[in-house]
Amino acid sequence: MASAISAAKATVFLVEDHPILAQGLKALIDDESDLAVCGMAVDADASLAAIVAARPSVAIVDLTLRSGNGLDLIKALRERLPDLPTLVLSMHDESLYAERALRAGARGYVMKKEASERILAALRKVLAGEVYVSEKTASKMLSGIVEGRGAELRWSG
Amino acid sequence: MSMDPSPPRRRPWALRYGLAVVAIGVVLGLKLLLVPWVMRDAPFLLFSIAVMGSAFYGGLGPGLLATILAALASNVFFMSPFYRLELNDAPQRLRVMLFLVEGGFVSWLCASLIRSRTAAQTSEREARDLEAKMLDLAESQERRLGHDLHDGLGQHLTGIAMMGRRLEKHLAARGAVEASEATEILRLVNGAVGWTHDLARSLSPPALDREGLTAALRELCGNAKAVFQVKCELHGADRPVFTELSAGVHVYRIVQEAIHNAVRHGKATAISVRLECRDGGERVEVSDDGAGFDPAGVVGGMGLRIMRYRAKMIDAAIEVRSVPGSGATLACVRKNRGN
Numbered sequence: 001m002a003s004a005i006s007a008a009k010a011t012v013f014l015v016e017d018h019p020i021l022a023q024g025l026k027a028l029i030d031d032e033s034d035l036a037v038c039g040m041a042v043d044a045d046a047s048l049a050a051i052v053a054a055r056p057s058v059a060i061v062d063l064t065l066r067s068g069n070g071l072d073l074i075k076a077l078r079e080r081l082p083d084l085p086t087l088v089l090s091m092h093d094e095s096l097y098a099e100r101a102l103r104a105g106a107r108g109y110v111m112k113k114e115a116s117e118r119i120l121a122a123l124r125k126v127l128a129g130e131v132y133v134s135e136k137t138a139s140k141m142l143s144g145i146v147e148g149r150g151a152e153l154r155w156s157g
Numbered sequence: 158m159s160m161d162p163s164p165p166r167r168r169p170w171a172l173r174y175g176l177a178v179v180a181i182g183v184v185l186g187l188k189l190l191l192v193p194w195v196m197r198d199a200p201f202l203l204f205s206i207a208v209m210g211s212a213f214y215g216g217l218g219p220g221l222l223a224t225i226l227a228a229l230a231s232n233v234f235f236m237s238p239f240y241r242l243e244l245n246d247a248p249q250r251l252r253v254m255l256f257l258v259e260g261g262f263v264s265w266l267c268a269s270l271i272r273s274r275t276a277a278q279t280s281e282r283e284a285r286d287l288e289a290k291m292l293d294l295a296e297s298q299e300r301r302l303g304h305d306l307h308d309g310l311g312q313h314l315t316g317i318a319m320m321g322r323r324l325e326k327h328l329a330a331r332g333a334v335e336a337s338e339a340t341e342i343l344r345l346v347n348g349a350v351g352w353t354h355d356l357a358r359s360l361s362p363p364a365l366d367r368e369g370l371t372a373a374l375r376e377l378c379g380n381a382k383a384v385f386q387v388k389c390e391l392h393g394a395d396r397p398v399f400t401e402l403s404a405g406v407h408v409y410r411i412v413q414e415a416i417h418n419a420v421r422h423g424k425a426t427a428i429s430v431r432l433e434c435r436d437g438g439e440r441v442e443v444s445d446d447g448a449g450f451d452p453a454g455v456v457g458g459m460g461l462r463i464m465r466y467r468a469k470m471i472d473a474a475i476e477v478r479s480v481p482g483s484g485a486t487l488a489c490v491r492k493n494r495g496n
């Protein structure tokens with residue numbers, strides 16, 4: 001029975017360089033019956049190979065890493081594993097970075113200061129194939145399209 | 158900004174003494190030309206100008222040299238017997254003596270005037286350099302503290318919040334009475350996370366380095382709205398102003414201080430930040446609907462002084478317009494700097 005449940009668990013790979021945060025995140029995720037952390041890495045270079053080897057269901061990527069850049073990692077992952085959804089977990093303001101992260105191929109954006117409340121919901125949404133951003137960011141992006149910024153989005157994307 | 162306040166160099170001695178000789182020569186020539194009109198009965202007339210000029214330009218030594226040369230020239234050309242260096246009576250000797258004393262005194266006064274003027278210039282420059290260094294230091298310390306809060310403490314607390322979240326769930330699942338305590342602790346930790354984030358943002362604007370001034374100002378306005386509960390809008394965000402990072406930092410701090418003042422002193426409820434560029438000039442303006450103030454009355458205010466100082470560092474100036482009772486407008490303006 002236990003093995004049947006664990007077989008059904010979605011696996012999460014963490015790319016996060018802050019130890020306490022990574023520990024808290026792992027504790028929170030592992031506690032869920034349908035989720036499990038299958039690997040962790042602290043920098044962009046080491047994590048690409050580790051993620052390809054681990055084949056997780058989803059990867060959580062911090063944008064600011066000790067070495068390398070989270071956005072570049074997301075782009076590289078999209079090339080190597082096009083089916084792997086990635087979720088950005090960043091301390092940077094969502095209003096500034098969410099759009100860029102999504103264009104790079106991320107499927108969701110969660111700010112670290114809100115992570116303890118939102119990360120599990122975000123993970124489930126991304127695993128279900130949907131996109132997760134805060135309501136504020138979603139409405140900002142939609143109004144951008146309504147106000148005709150769509151052309152600009154296409155052009156710079 | 159110079160990091161090495163070297164004292165102003167003293168002029169070379171040959172130039173200082175040479176000029177004293179030339180000055181006496183010129184005055185002597187002039188006096189000889191004027192002989193038909195003023196006769197020869199005022200032997201020391203005009204020489205004191207050359208003495209003062211020499212002392213002012215060259216210091217005590219050249220002043221004394223000019224005094225002695227003037228006395229000799231006066232004796233030779235303007236005291237009988239003419240064209241001979243000779244003092245033929247007591248009154249003449251006394252007049253020359255008095256002129257020497259007067260010249261010496263004037264030279265000493267001018268030299269000490271120059272000395273104190275030089276010292277004042279030096280200390281003014283040192284003070285300016287020190288001010289610049291202190292501003293730089295404060296800026297870099299604020300940024301370091303902001304980064305530490307943002308990258309370190311903020312994430313540390315977030316990690317703790319996540320552990321707390323797990324604990325809360327476990328306690329709740331067990332139906333433990335402590336579950337509500339855990340919820341309260343979690344709420345407080347999350348409050349601390351937000352607090353840390355806001356502090357970090359006000360100390361070191363994260364958008365400024367990476368995104369430029371406009372993005373940082375947009376974030377600043379958003380932050381002001383959330384923190385002070387006021388309207389704060391950014392206008393003209395498509396106009397590129399103060400695009401170099403070195404200027405952007407100062408403009409950002411000026412706008413930050415202006416918004417702060419509008420809320421804290423003016424009790425403003427609506428603030429607008431406006432970017433303009435016209436004819437190669439740039440302008441960032443912060444206006445509010447607050448209580449306003451008398452611009453003449455706050456000239457000595459530290460906040461405004463630092464704003465003016467920051468503006469000066471980037472070749473800009475601060476313009477303040479306010480009438481007590483009807484809001485205030487503060488602008489950081491940089492004129493066209495040409496090519």
